[in-house]
Amino acid sequence: MLTVLVALLLGLAAGKAWERYKLREGRWIDRRKARESPHYILGLNFLVSNQLDLAIEELTTAAGIDADALEIHLVLGNLFREKGQVTRAIQMHQQLLQRSKLTEAEQAHVLLCLGLDFRRGGFLDRSHEAFAEVLRFDAGNYYALLNLEKLHIEQHQWTEAYAIRERLAALSDPAQRPKHQAILAFLDTQLGLQAIDR
Known part of the structure; x- marks a missing residue:
C-alpha cells in the first residue's frame, strides 16, 4: 500500500513538473514564464488602456521569452490586424498554423483569426476558406458562421446568407x-428582390 501511495505521489509530482516545464534544445523552460513576465502584464495593461503600439512592443518582448506561448502570438496577430498591418497579422497566424502540436480547438481559433485577417485585407475568397475550415473542426462555431454570413451579405449571396442565419x-x-426572425425576414426580402430582377 505504501509503495502504491509513493508511486502515486511521484506520478503527481512528475505531472505537475511536466505541466509547468518543457524541454527545449536540451534545457528545461518554464512554460508560465512569459505570462508571469512584467512585459506580458504591461502589454495587457497597455492593451486595456488602448495604447496599441506600446502593447505590441511589450507583448513582442514577452513572446520572445517563450516562443511557444500561443495566446501571446494570437493577441499580437490580432493587434497587428487592428493597426492595419494585415500582412504581418496573416504571417503571424499562418506561422502559428504550422505548429504540429496544436489541438483542434487551437487550430480552429487560429483559423478564425486568419479568416478575420483575410477579410480585413480584402481577400474574401481566402477568408471564406478559413471560416469554412473552422466549421470543419467545429460545425457550430458561432463566430465562423457569423463572419461567413457577413461575407455572403456583402457579396449579395442571399441564399447562402439565409442558410447560415438558419444555422x-x-x-x-x-x-x-x-x-x-428579423434578419431572416430581411434576407427573404433580398431573395425576393433578386428574383424580381431576374
Whole structure:
C-alpha cells in the first residue's frame, strides 16, 4: 500500500513538473514564464488602456521569452490586424498554423483569426476558406458562421446568407428568436428582390 501511495505521489509530482516545464534544445523552460513576465502584464495593461503600439512592443518582448506561448502570438496577430498591418497579422497566424502540436480547438481559433485577417485585407475568397475550415473542426462555431454570413451579405449571396442565419438561429437560445426572425425576414426580402430582377 505504501509503495502504491509513493508511486502515486511521484506520478503527481512528475505531472505537475511536466505541466509547468518543457524541454527545449536540451534545457528545461518554464512554460508560465512569459505570462508571469512584467512585459506580458504591461502589454495587457497597455492593451486595456488602448495604447496599441506600446502593447505590441511589450507583448513582442514577452513572446520572445517563450516562443511557444500561443495566446501571446494570437493577441499580437490580432493587434497587428487592428493597426492595419494585415500582412504581418496573416504571417503571424499562418506561422502559428504550422505548429504540429496544436489541438483542434487551437487550430480552429487560429483559423478564425486568419479568416478575420483575410477579410480585413480584402481577400474574401481566402477568408471564406478559413471560416469554412473552422466549421470543419467545429460545425457550430458561432463566430465562423457569423463572419461567413457577413461575407455572403456583402457579396449579395442571399441564399447562402439565409442558410447560415438558419444555422445561427438553431444554435441560439429562444430569447434570441425575434432577432433571428428579423434578419431572416430581411434576407427573404433580398431573395425576393433578386428574383424580381431576374
